[in-house]
Amino acid sequence: DTGVSQNPRHKITKRGQNVTFRCDPISEHNRLYWYRQTLGQGPEFLTYFQNEAQLEKSRLLSDRFSAERPKGSFSTLEIQRTEQGDSAMYLCASSPRRANEQFFGPGTRLTVL
């Protein structure tokens, strides 16, 4: 499968724990995006990378959130000291150029107890 992949698909954690998600974009896509989606809402932009450079971060991305793309390929999104309000679907997308459509992965569903 050459689409965007995300791991894990589901994560249940207790409040206060740290979690890390991984996204592998479509090969040779140099742009990678993270979004968060809660029930009944459209995806909300969190951050995006062009190659290894993080070019934009949303106000939604608090200090507890950090994203990396160290070699310009896969990316990780870490949430420290999770809160119940962090429960959501975390979606990753990639595109070959800014002007192109973004292709989404299956998402990681986070539940914070």
Place this chain on the structure above:
Amino acid sequence: EDKVVQSPLSLVVHEGDTVTLNCSYEVTNFRSLLWYKQEKKAPTFLFMLTSSGIEKKSGRLSSILDKKELFSILNITATQTGDSAVYLCAARSQGNLIFGKGTKLSVKP
């Protein structure tokens, strides 16, 4: 503040009906308008529109953009139960996409 508004939020139709989904946007540095279909998983791409008045078609689906009035519509003709999904509209500004809440379409047999 940038925003995308979709209407209606939900819609129930019968197979064979034609539906029109609406999307209006207010986005600085607007680049393009995208439509996605979401069925309990990740959004799948339908259309990207960058120019006004040029209709894009794919089978029974079609979409058009009006950059003067800042809106787009998605038409689905001869609906089928497999069209049941949430349809998301997104405006691209610089790099990221700004999504609406979506229109939940239910097609009854």
